[in-house]
Amino acid sequence: MTMLAELDVVLLSRIQFALTIMFHYLFPPLTIGMGVVIVYLEGMFLRTRDPLYEEAARFWTKIFAVNFAIGVATGIVMEFEFGTNWATYSRFVGDVFGSALAAEGIFAFFLESGFLAVLVFGWDKVSQGFHFFAALMVSLGSIFSSIWITVANSWQQTPAGHEIVPMLRDGEPWVINGEVIRRAEITDFWAMVFNPSTVHRLVHVWLGCFILGAAFVMSISAWYLLKNRHREFAERSFTGALLLATISSLAILVSGHKQAQNVYETQPAKLAAFEAHFQTGKGDLSLFGIPDADEETVHMNLAIPGGLGLLLFGDSEKEVIGLDKFRKEDRPPVALSYYSYHLMIAIGGFFIFATLLACWLRIRGRLFEHRWLLWVFVAAVVPAFLANEAGWVAAEVGRQPWIVYPPFEKSEEGTPQLNDNGQFIYDETQGLRTTEAVSQFISAGQVMGSIIMFAAIYMLLFVIWVYVLHQKITHGPEPVDPARSKIASGGAMEAATSWQQHRESLTNTQE
Numbered sequence: 001m002t003m004l005a006e007l008d009v010v011l012l013s014r015i016q017f018a019l020t021i022m023f024h025y026l027f028p029p030l031t032i033g034m035g036v037v038i039v040y041l042e043g044m045f046l047r048t049r050d051p052l053y054e055e056a057a058r059f060w061t062k063i064f065a066v067n068f069a070i071g072v073a074t075g076i077v078m079e080f081e082f083g084t085n086w087a088t089y090s091r092f093v094g095d096v097f098g099s100a101l102a103a104e105g106i107f108a109f110f111l112e113s114g115f116l117a118v119l120v121f122g123w124d125k126v127s128q129g130f131h132f133f134a135a136l137m138v139s140l141g142s143i144f145s146s147i148w149i150t151v152a153n154s155w156q157q158t159p160a161g162h163e164i165v166p167m168l169r170d171g172e173p174w175v176i177n178g179e180v181i182r183r184a185e186i187t188d189f190w191a192m193v194f195n196p197s198t199v200h201r202l203v204h205v206w207l208g209c210f211i212l213g214a215a216f217v218m219s220i221s222a223w224y225l226l227k228n229r230h231r232e233f234a235e236r237s238f239t240g241a242l243l244l245a246t247i248s249s250l251a252i253l254v255s256g257h258k259q260a261q262n263v264y265e266t267q268p269a270k271l272a273a274f275e276a277h278f279q280t281g282k283g284d285l286s287l288f289g290i291p292d293a294d295e296e297t298v299h300m301n302l303a304i305p306g307g308l309g310l311l312l313f314g315d316s317e318k319e320v321i322g323l324d325k326f327r328k329e330d331r332p333p334v335a336l337s338y339y340s341y342h343l344m345i346a347i348g349g350f351f352i353f354a355t356l357l358a359c360w361l362r363i364r365g366r367l368f369e370h371r372w373l374l375w376v377f378v379a380a381v382v383p384a385f386l387a388n389e390a391g392w393v394a395a396e397v398g399r400q401p402w403i404v405y406p407p408f409e410k411s412e413e414g415t416p417q418l419n420d421n422g423q424f425i426y427d428e429t430q431g432l433r434t435t436e437a438v439s440q441f442i443s444a445g446q447v448m449g450s451i452i453m454f455a456a457i458y459m460l461l462f463v464i465w466v467y468v469l470h471q472k473i474t475h476g477p478e479p480v481d482p483a484r485s486k487i488a489s490g491g492a493m494e495a496a497t498s499w500q501q502h503r504e505s506l507t508n509t510q511e
């Protein structure tokens, strides 16, 4: 009975954390990606002095601010959960997370939120050059804040630069229920920061953010184009975002490939779960299938023979470590790891195809005639959200059953030690199992109660977010003053025409 209650607390706490972090993660990638688009538009305004760029930047800044506010509000919740639900984990990682999160607050959050005020309210109060600088600082601030939290996450995946020490109480090791409480103490700050997966993960996370931010801007712009509203504004926003999305989609394929190689080196059980590769041997690349962890097989498997070995080592015949090299209790859940990983990659493929096609049509000047493709881009923001969420699900579920990943036991010569069944042995003293990481004194009922409360509040927040976005999108950007347009390269006739078109499109909307 007690065992069941403990299990429930672990499972419920995991569900609660997944719920809150997945909701939170709708917003930061959006602001990081949109920040880059705003910098681009403000930069284009400074270069060309065309007020349409300025108006576009103004419009996206308003939406940026809404996303930023909800991102901050939902992010704070998780820091409390570390204390309430994950106290043992917090004690273990406190030294590492404390410094990383403090760095985030000092270097990134203040930068971002300080300059945000200038970005949102400073349009007619500061010079155009300084406003561009504020946009740059907000964008950099949001990128910096992702650095520190990603460092913390990467450390728990591939810990480095620390040693495990007992926690002391009155000079004696602190013991709870017969267990000595351990914690990681930083011995080399930069080795902790640049642990083996930080750089790979950061690059990948940023590219995912850029894709989402760009997809969001393209979705709203495509909608305006389909409704024949704010045409010029929408075409420019779409083109800038398309450029970002195309470069990022191609780059994420390369970054993902490098990351998969790194995962194989540092967490081979995770990669085996991603690919549902049960038996060590030639590595086939499963494109689609239904993994069955009990039967240790993939039903209806559509696979490229030797494809996994080819991608990992450039050799299709080379042996790839499978899940059989790990004790059952050390294996991650296969189905969820496999599906989330494959969903992310399928969406990555979709973005490469869709953005390249759109670029080709844009260069030929025919993109905005293809209404079906514009509809595809209206909808594409959903898969962009999904890929970011699925990527994290894969990375975090694939890390199980560990919350802080332990190294393998090694012989004096440094080769991994295997048990009698030829399986890897983790050095458990250096890591922490998820089941051991929860707080000892919370009940399943308390966690369940807070899940219901969070679900209700988040549902409300979501409705408010959609409502505010809907208001802002319906209102659209403000019309551009033709006198200012004239100064820009287009000349008086063009300015007057675009002003007229804009008035007409506003009238159409009102009708």
Ligand code: HEM
Residues within 6 Å of the ligand: 157, 197, 200, 201, 202, 204, 205, 207, 208, 209, 211, 212, 252, 253, 255, 256, 257, 259, 260, 263, 270, 344, 345, 347, 348, 349, 351, 384, 387, 388, 389, 390, 391, 392, 393, 394, 395, 396, 398
């Ligand atoms: C195109 C092919 C792609 C490949 C080969 C790929 C590969 C990977 C791999 C191997 C991981 C796990 C890393 C780990 O557990 O340490 C991962 C995680 C992740 N992926 Fe992808 N990915 C691709 C596309 C995408 C796309 C399109 C997005 C988002 C738009 C995305 C977003 C993420 C995120 C947010 C994570 C979790 C953070 C991390 O561990 O990097 N990925 N990806």
